[in-house]
Amino acid sequence: MGGTEHLTVHREGATLVLTLNRPEAKNALSLPMLVGLHDGWRAADEDDTVRSVVLTGAGGTFCAGMDLKALAGDGMAGDHYRQRLRDDPDLHWKAMLRHHRPRKPVIAAVEGHCVAGGTEILQGTDIRVAGESAVFGLFEVARGLFPIGGSTVRLPRQIPRTHALEMLLTGRPYPASEAARIGLIGHVVPDGGALAKALEIAERINACGPLAVEAVKASVYETADLSEADGLAAELARGWPVFDTADAKEGARAFAEKRPPVFRRA
Structure with a gap:
């Protein structure tokens, strides 16, 4: 059904489930993961039997953002996937939903850390569910970086500007309860229950026209x-x-x- 060593794909009825699968690195973004995401979004768009998509992470975490250790060295090359990036230099932005909007509804099921690039990908999803211990935040400025995955544009359009600017400019973590209060996520559920809730929502969507x-x-x-x-x-x-x-x-x-x-x- 596709996927890569860092991105697994399976079906739950009419729902395509994409799982970020690099738990030993808190699902930090790698080139194999980005290629898998890109191909997953495309597969969902092209398959009319898919009516919704759920994005989640393995190992009790969602995504800790870009792999900064790899970024500082040569680890982001992803030897087996270099040609894909050469063929489509925009592939990583499509994977992160910066330059692509899937035509099917996308539901995020978040456990654990969903920070930096994780929070940026989250902004490209349509409906968001999180376990009560989930943590969100855009940490880029604290590391002298810029959240270039779309957050300075999208976040102020999705939550009140004062909250967006605080998140962007302080680089601090946000617990799930606060993320829900400011409107970044829609549901907070007991830890371990995010995927089940996301699939429940997906099933209701799948039953519609x-x-x-x-x-x-x-x-x-x-x-x-x-x-x-x-x-x-x-x-x-x-x-x-x-x-x-x-x-x-x-x-x-x-x-x-x-x-x-x-x-x-x-």
Whole structure:
């Protein structure tokens, strides 16, 4: 089903689960991991039987960001994957969801550390669940670095600017409870329960009309920076075609017949 030595891929029904799998390094980003992520997002986009994606981490942690030890030396080369990066110099930004937005909903299931590049990838996901001991933060400035994965642009659009600037400028850790309070994540669950909760949410999404789900997600992002008038016009252009689909008719018919709908992406 794809994947690499640092990124595993498996299916849970209609959900594609991508697992950052380098627990001995707190799932710090490596080139094999980035290649695996890139290919996972592409696989989800191209496979119509996939209706949602869950991103999580192995070993009780999500992602501790870029591998700074490797970055300081030659370890980020990833010998087996150098050609992939040469072929597509933008691959790492697509993998981190900076230059790519999957058309299927992406749910993050976070345990443990989700910091630096982990928090940057998180901002490219749509729905976010975390265990109560999870830790978030953008530590780059504390190390003399810049959070170039998109955080200076995305974070102030996703949470209030005062909280975004504090997170960006202090480089301090944020516990899950505070991350939820400021709106960075949506659910806090008991430790070890993030993946189960994410899959529960994914299952509810999977039961909905896939054409409608994808159109709704696209509309939310397409209209985010538009005026209200322009946004409403764009919403009509995106939404009206959904009503002409066979799935829309099936949804209404199933409601009238008091049965679960059977959607066919048509």
